[in-house]
Amino acid sequence: MRLGYFPGCSLHATARECEESLRAIAAPLGVELVELDDWACCGATSAHATNHLLSVALPARTLALAEQQGFDTVLAPCAACYARLASARHELARDRSALERVAAILERPFTNAVKVVSIAELLRDLTPRIREQARRPLGGARVAAYYGCLLVRPTEVSGFDDAEQPSSMETVITAAGGTPVEWRRKVDCCGAGFSLSRTGSVIRLGRAILEDAKKAGAEAIAVGCPMCHSNLDLRQKAMSRTMPEPLGLPILYLSQVVGLGLGLEPSSLGLGRHFVGTGRFVEKATAPPAPAAKSDEPRKEVA
Amino acid sequence: MSGPASTRRSTLAAEIRQRTGLNPARCYQCGKCSAGCPMAQETRLRPHDILRLVQRGRRDRLFADDSIWLCLTCETCSARCPNEVGPARIIDALRELALESGEGEPPRAIRAFHESFLKQIRRHGRIFEFGMIAGFKLRSGKLFADVAKMPATMKRGKLALSPRRIAGVDDVRRIFDACSAAARKEVQP
């Protein structure tokens, strides 16, 4: 499968481990990722919150490039980029005059023919292949799948999963050998859009999400969005400040969970780049299946 | 789109309807949107309050308040509204209206963030986070926010330090110019 790859700004910086793990799992899953030539930022929340036309035209430029470069599908592994690209595509597919207006602004041919997929949708559709290639049972590690806002909303835009009770990420986690947990806050908003401008709100929202995952017995949270990731990982220390002890919940990209299941080296998946240590989780997930059922005993971790 | 002179006189609800294709009059104030809104406990106007004020054409109260700027566009309200009113997109449109007409503006930190962000895209075609954080600090006056985390972030290889311009940056600038000209035209007679 050959996909146009739209990394978005985060995957080249804060979310390097997302790109690393994605590239590492691509080959075993039979996916060829070809980075789109000369892509530009999708405009993210800032265009969306201030100028609607801009929030459609910037992603449309990327979709037009993908078309010209011969792709029929673009993968946007960042949920925020995915939402911008998919929203633009959706809006222009419904409104012919808007499409013409935007094509005129872009000054390039554009028919809006390219499909946009998220990481959750792509990996869900690849589950037979993941199951076939899985090399480790992940030690039965319990993982909370966190969707946040942008993978499943707006409903009419994403539409590959249920907006209130989505299951694609759980399907992927199970295929990779993990055990998804049942919890309440998987589609709650973590507030990432205000990460820099209104940190207090972000801490409040993130804390509720982490606490709920912990209460449900999760040993890690899997995400599909670099914004959620940096929020829940980098700010986790601040979020646990009012708690008796740190939560210590590693936040993994879904592609990292899959990579562990495929038996890839943890270092090739960027698992050393996190703020909240992933060591204990990785140790459990990569332990050879022990003959004695003792592996669940709590172990002291040297951070 | 019709001329602003006429939209001025028309009701706010009609203006929103024209921009978004959504009809605020459909809202029957069930409050389901506000029940799921992650910001409702921090804002004076919750989504269903905003809808009611739109129905009543109360631009004064809508634009004098921070609430529309504190919406995270998480779309929870729209997903849960039993009547497909689409509060999230309606709030988007209110922000656009406020900016275009100058009737309202975001709180300083949020405006600073959006300005730094868009300026980076205009300048380079992409966001280089280091420059964005620096620009944001200068504009918002939050000089020391998050400074403590910078070295740790760099150590993890997580900040792209040197901006590279994309080849099509002129393309991107032209798109910016065309879109802001279009936004200006919406409010001028």
Ligand code: SF4
């Ligand atoms: S959920 Fe929909 S109908 Fe109910 S108050 Fe909110 S916008 Fe109105």
Ligand code: SF4
């Ligand atoms: S989109 Fe805005 S108003 Fe709607 S639930 Fe989210 S934060 Fe609240």
